[in-house]
Amino acid sequence: MPSIRMGAVLNKKTEAGPQESEPQTEADKPSRFDSMAKVVTLVIAVFGVAQYVYDRVDARASGKKSRSISYIEQYANADMLEARHALAEFWAGQGDLVGIFRNTSVSERAYEALLDASVFRAGRDADIQRALLQVDSFYTQVGFxxxxxxxxxxxxxxxxxxxxxxxAFVYGPFFDRISDKTGDSGVGRELSAYAVECATVDPAS
Structure with a gap:
């Protein structure tokens, strides 16, 4: 009977137990290449971030150096050379004062008194006011x-x-005179501040 035959067939399949699944092919197995690729990609990403940070730090350091060098170059440009020449010419005409400074240690108060009695009384400081303002402007930028x-x-x-x-020492009284005349209390202040700041740097730093 057909039903008996069908039962026999079912019994045979049951006795044979569950069918084994087909073995995985190489294509189904996790690829070692894929795992390595992920690791390499991660390393490249981390390195890229580190390189970016390094480049930014290096660029900032390079920028600081470039700006510093630009001020050194500006110190020798036409405007600054003209100002420095005017100051040198001025002192060349103050032989008596220069002789005192060379042979005697002069305090700030004594120096101001000497200027009051000679240069300032005669109004000769007006000859170098433009040069002094040029120097002051330059050192204000450097200090900032x-x-x-x-x-x-x-x-x-x-x-x-x-x-x-x-x-700062030599032209301090001159800047004070300009401040008194113009009402600008900031003249010479940044130059003096820079002179103090750069002279008090910790040698160990």
């Missing part, structure tokens, strides 16, 4: 670039600090 961190302090100080300190 340094204090703001936009320039490399060490590079600026190596080139300008000693001169700035001399200018």
């Amino acid at each position: 670039c340094r204090s703001s961190g936009l320039c490399e302090a060490g590079l600026l100080d190596d080139y300008f600090c000693e001169t700035a300190r001399k200018y």
Whole structure:
């Protein structure tokens, strides 16, 4: 009977147990190449971020150095050369004062008294007012670039600090005279501030 035959067939299939699944082909197995590719991609991504950060830091350092060098170059441009020449010419005509400064250690108060009795009384400081304002403007820019961190302090100080300190002492009374005449209390202030700041740098830093 057909029903018996069908039952026999079912019994045979049951006795044979569950059919084994077909073995995985190589295409179905996880690829080692895919895993390695993921690792390499991750490494490249991390390296890319690190390189980007490094480039940004390097660019900032390079920018500071470039701005510092630009001020060193500006110190020798036509306007600054003219101002420095005017100051040199002025002192060439003050032989008596220069002789005193060379042979005697003069305090700030004594220096101001000497200027009051000679240069300022005769109004000769007017001859160098333009040059002094040019120098003041330049050192105001240098001081700002340094204090703001936009320039490399060490590079600026190596080139300008000693001169700035001399200018702050020698021309301090001149700047005060200009301030009294113009009402601008800021004249010479940034130069003096830079002279103090660059002279008090911690040698260990």
